[in-house]
Amino acid sequence: MDIRAEKDKFYAKLGEKGLKATTQRADILDVFLRSKQHFNIEGLLAMVRRKNPRIGYATVYRTLKLLTECGIACERDFGDGQTRYEHMTGDAHHDHLICLECGGIVEFENERIEALQDEVASRHGFEVMHHKLELYGICRQCASKRDKKR
Ligand SMILES: [Zn+2]
Ligand SMILES: [Zn+2]
Ligand SMILES: [Zn+2]
Numbered sequence: 001m002d003i004r005a006e007k008d009k010f011y012a013k014l015g016e017k018g019l020k021a022t023t024q025r026a027d028i029l030d031v032f033l034r035s036k037q038h039f040n041i042e043g044l045l046a047m048v049r050r051k052n053p054r055i056g057y058a059t060v061y062r063t064l065k066l067l068t069e070c071g072i073a074c075e076r077d078f079g080d081g082q083t084r085y086e087h088m089t090g091d092a093h094h095d096h097l098i099c100l101e102c103g104g105i106v107e108f109e110n111e112r113i114e115a116l117q118d119e120v121a122s123r124h125g126f127e128v129m130h131h132k133l134e135l136y137g138i139c140r141q142c143a144s145k146r147d148k149k150r
Pocket of ligand 1: 114132
């Protein structure tokens with residue numbers, strides 16, 4: 001999906017729900033579609049407020065929910081009690097490495113892992129609709145900091 005298609009999809013969703021296409025929603029959409037991070041609602045709110053200081057938490061929250069329903073945003077839970085959102089650019093699937101020390105997130109794609117997962121599922125006669133693979137540990141930077149302390 002390109003940005004134009006994503007916008008069309010979002011506005012179609014608003015129409016479907018009988019919601020108005022307000023300037024605030026358009027501003028949130030703009031900021032979100034240009035983002036490439038994994039952020040929580042406060043993070044997006046801070047970015048959005050640089051563009052439009054009058055936007056509130058609830059509007060950002062509801063807009064993110066709508067974007068998630070459209071498949072434009074994806075909700076991520078990396079186990080620290082914070083829901084994060086990320087922009088699903090294109091159809092590219094990826095999985096995550098999450099650092100338990102600094103909270104840093106690295107994205108990866110590995111065809112062999114993907115193929116193995118499909119193989120396991122089909123062996124069980126299981127049809128996979130979607131999946132997420134999250135590896136938790138210590139990132140390179142944090143590991144080297146640890147080594148220096150020793
Ligand atoms: Zn995967
Ligand atoms: Zn780290
Ligand atoms: Zn990601």
